[in-house]
Amino acid sequence: MDSKIKIQHLSLAFLLLGMLAFQATSRTIQDASMQERHEEWMARYGKVYEDPQEKEKRLNIFKQNVEYIESSNSAGTKPYKLGINQFADLTNEEFTASRNRFKGHMCPSIERTPSFKYENVTNVPSSVDWRKQGAVTPIKNQGNCGCCWAFSAVAATEGITKLSTGKLISLSEQELVDCDTKGVDQGCEGGLMDDAFKFIIQNNGLTSEANYPYKGVDGTCNANAEANHVATIKGYEDVPANNEQALQKSVASQPISVAIDASGSDFQFYSSGIFTGSCGTELDHGVTAIGYGVSDSTEYWLVKNSWGTEWGEEGYIRMKRNVGAKEGLCGIAMQASYPIA
Numbered sequence: 001m002d003s004k005i006k007i008q009h010l011s012l013a014f015l016l017l018g019m020l021a022f023q024a025t026s027r028t029i030q031d032a033s034m035q036e037r038h039e040e041w042m043a044r045y046g047k048v049y050e051d052p053q054e055k056e057k058r059l060n061i062f063k064q065n066v067e068y069i070e071s072s073n074s075a076g077t078k079p080y081k082l083g084i085n086q087f088a089d090l091t092n093e094e095f096t097a098s099r100n101r102f103k104g105h106m107c108p109s110i111e112r113t114p115s116f117k118y119e120n121v122t123n124v125p126s127s128v129d130w131r132k133q134g135a136v137t138p139i140k141n142q143g144n145c146g147c148c149w150a151f152s153a154v155a156a157t158e159g160i161t162k163l164s165t166g167k168l169i170s171l172s173e174q175e176l177v178d179c180d181t182k183g184v185d186q187g188c189e190g191g192l193m194d195d196a197f198k199f200i201i202q203n204n205g206l207t208s209e210a211n212y213p214y215k216g217v218d219g220t221c222n223a224n225a226e227a228n229h230v231a232t233i234k235g236y237e238d239v240p241a242n243n244e245q246a247l248q249k250s251v252a253s254q255p256i257s258v259a260i261d262a263s264g265s266d267f268q269f270y271s272s273g274i275f276t277g278s279c280g281t282e283l284d285h286g287v288t289a290i291g292y293g294v295s296d297s298t299e300y301w302l303v304k305n306s307w308g309t310e311w312g313e314e315g316y317i318r319m320k321r322n323v324g325a326k327e328g329l330c331g332i333a334m335q336a337s338y339p340i341a
């Protein structure tokens with residue numbers, strides 16, 4: 001009798017031990033596979049860490065991000081998918097701090113230009129994609145430098161240059177980063193598209209990417225390259241604020257610089273589909289609206305980003321258009337502007 005109870009106790013103990021061991025093993029397997037995935041991801045994106053402590057820290061962030069991305073995708077409640085992209089070892093705070101340097105906090109002090117040349121545009125097709133007209137250069141990558149404002153202004157300038165001269169020339173962001181430093185714009189520390197347009201006007205033009213290649217760090221202005229203009233603009237205008245119809249007329253006419261709130265995790269890991277948020281309206285990123293359209297009766301803006309082709313739909317994002325709020329999704333209709341050739 002006694003010994004039977006002992007045996008029962010013993011087997012219960014074994015059972016418990018076994019369960020614990022099983023749990024531990026499955027956890028180890030999960031950890032190991034996450035470690036393996038992190039290694040594969042590191043190889044894919046050429047990531048190298050300073051020391052084992054940093055690697056451990058990044059692995060933990062990677063794990064949390066992967067778990068978030070996978071649970072968001074498997075829930076299937078959003079019309080867009082997230083992906084384990086090159087930003088998967090960064091916390092959302094680190095990510096937004098390093099890349100999104102549109103000086104949105106200065107908005108109240110920004111004067112909006114009163115004239116709007118596209119006010120009376122009536123030819124507003126149901127869809128537009130400026131890539132099809134050859135007015136958009138390939139996706140670029142700003143890297144670890146907060147000069148989104150330069151990429152946005154350059155893409156809009158490349159667009160209007162193509163429309164006015166017939167030539168698509170990749171233009172220099174680095175010139176803006178290095179040379180446009182006397183006003184608001186501060187290279188990798190941030191800037192405004194309108195101030196980039198002002199610089200291009202005052203400088204009598206902008207040089208090409210080939211003449212003044214992108215380095216992704218603040219540098220001293222190369223005056224010789226700066227003087228070699230390949231594109232000029234005469235002026236710029238602001239799209240009337242908080243008006244997606246006015247923005248549509250503008251985008252139907254040329255690629256448009258827009259400021260958005262790109263601070264959310266879903267924006268960081270956006271991979272495909274029509275992005276619907278969540279996001280606020282604290283403008284912190286400059287991008288370029290290069291078209292719009294409708295997919296399965298959802299209206300969207302077609303937006304060119306500057307985070308390489310691994311992010312989003314080959315570097316682009318489709319963002320929901322004509323949302324209830326006047327500011328547009330992520331504030332896209334708040335501070336749009338364009339250069340005039």
Ligand SMILES: *[C@@H]1O[C@H](CO)[C@@H](O)[C@H](O)[C@H]1NC(C)=O
Pocket residue numbers: 116117118119120
């Ligand atoms: C739009 O049309 C109105 C009325 O005809 C006119 O007063 C205004 O100047 C036009 N705006 C532009 C930008 O052409």
